[in-house]
Amino acid sequence: MADRPLAGNADVEVCLRWISEDACHVERLFIEKFNFWRDIVPRKLVLQMDGWKEGETIRESFEPGELIPQRSEGLMVTVNRNQVDSTFEGHPITLIAGAFFPRGIASKALMVFPQDIRPMQIVSVTDDQVAVNLNHPLAGLPLELSMHLHRIDDADRASGGRCNEIVESITNGGPGMQALFDAPAPCIDGTPLRRVDEGDDARFYEDPRLVQHMDAEAERQVSRLYGRLIPQGADILDLMTSWNSHLPESLASSRVVGLGLNEEELRVNTALSSYTLQDLNANPVLPFEDEAFHAVICTSSVEYAIHPVALFKEVARVLKPRGVFIVTFTDRWFPLKVTLPWPQLTSFEHMGLVLEYFRAAGDFAEYHTESRRGWPRPLDDKYFPERLKADPLMAVWGTKVRPRTLES
Structure with a gap:
């Protein structure tokens, strides 16, 4: 990481732009109290923060594998049907090929916590087995990441709180699913x-x-x-x-x-x-x-x-x-x-x-x-x-x- 000349907190809008086969996709995430020293930002963007002013946007392009791990055939796995729950957080679910579900529904087979909400895509379903894709929905895609500085807070005011990992924050929760979704x-x-x-x-x-x-x-x-x-x-x-x-x-x-x-x-x-x-x-x-x-x-x-x-x-x-x-x-x-x-x-x-x-x-x-x-x-x-x-x-x-x- 490079030295960061800015200090304190800021309101920042993070934008992820990517292209699928026939569509352009933009994901925007607003982060309150972004901390210049605590939060984790890709080095390419950190190097642009020198002199970053309110109202300005910094932007960089990333090749496949730089922000999201490359697609791996090792993350295409098959589990026993009886190891996949029929409910999640009290709600009944029906497994459908092409749809996404939290990994927590197969916690025993995947050795994760039942509360794990990271997405997995159902590839196929039989009476005995379920084939799932654990690759990130954005795996293998070139990505453009930008950050817009809305407002800088008082630089002298100390602030606690959790550390934001910018790439994880903008790519978690579903980006990429819209391009992989297969409608019934x-x-x-x-x-x-x-x-x-x-x-x-x-x-x-x-x-x-x-x-x-x-x-x-x-x-x-x-x-x-x-x-x-x-x-x-x-x-x-x-x-x-x-x-x-x-x-x-x-x-x-x-x-x-x-x-x-x-x-x-x-x-x-x-x-x-x-x-x-x-x-x-x-x-x-x-x-x-x-x-x-x-x-x-x-x-x-x-x-x-x-x-x-x-x-x-x-x-x-x-x-x-x-x-x-x-x-x-x-x-x-x-x-x-x-x-x-x-x-x-x-x-x-x-x-x-x-x-x-x-x-x-x-x-x-x-x-x-x-x-x-x-x-x-x-x-x-x-x-x-x-x-x-x-x-x-x-x-x-x-x-x-x-x-x-x-x-x-």
Whole structure:
């Protein structure tokens, strides 16, 4: 490690960027009270910290194996089926090939603690054996790591606390899963997805829910994302919307059309230029002309669509060429109406599932995913201090690459 001229604590945003076969992925992690002397940073970045100022970003590229160990065939193992638990932390699990599970469910076979949450991917399952992949989901990939200095704290103030290992912090918890996720066939073959409550959605949503479905910090993050990806003056469709479209002031001049289930919620949504009522689970055909919008957004709702691929095909139809479809969500949902297998998946697998919806729909390309984790939860949030961190924001988007023709 090189000497570090800076001292004290800082608020730092760590960003990991990587490329899979057909998508660009960005993982963002906010670290409060990053300590220049205590915390562990790759040497390439340490060497750039001399003269690092608030508002500046340092960035380096890393070859495969520099940050994450190379992929090893020795980490492809087979264990006895009776050595794999059927529950984890009290929740039942169903082993599915392609899905990720905590290593702790096979603690006896892998000789780890039952609380071990490091991911392993299920390769295959039989009555007698389970083949698993213990390689890190990012193994074998070139990576770009950057750090943005938001704010330097008082350099003279001593601070205790745990040591942050920057690479471990940003790569733990699931990054990479979205590229390796293999969607079960019913999710993409047109089979209507199942839910706990298969009752009439119009009746379930008939009472207005004028409450926030994410905390204020997550709302700020999604608003910033929409402002970054959608041009000013765009015609925007807010799909499966409610009383808040989460659009920034920079898009105030845009025409925003809302589509949702509850008229009272739509009526009080001040971002909307107009709205229409429709139950997309009863009829996924959008009531708009071809190529009507520059952008379509779907916030905290994709997990309720029982015909997701049909809906994504419709979004492609109503988008102009080079239009963007942005899907965002957090780790909160209505348990009765969320589609299966959403509750059994991690947030990064959710992004992988949404990517599969895009691919199955066709007419999209230039896929992106982005995760934003670690920002502090606002002190006035009703879940503070039970949850100290803001809701993690996950986003997936794709660009319409060609207009539809009669033949397509």
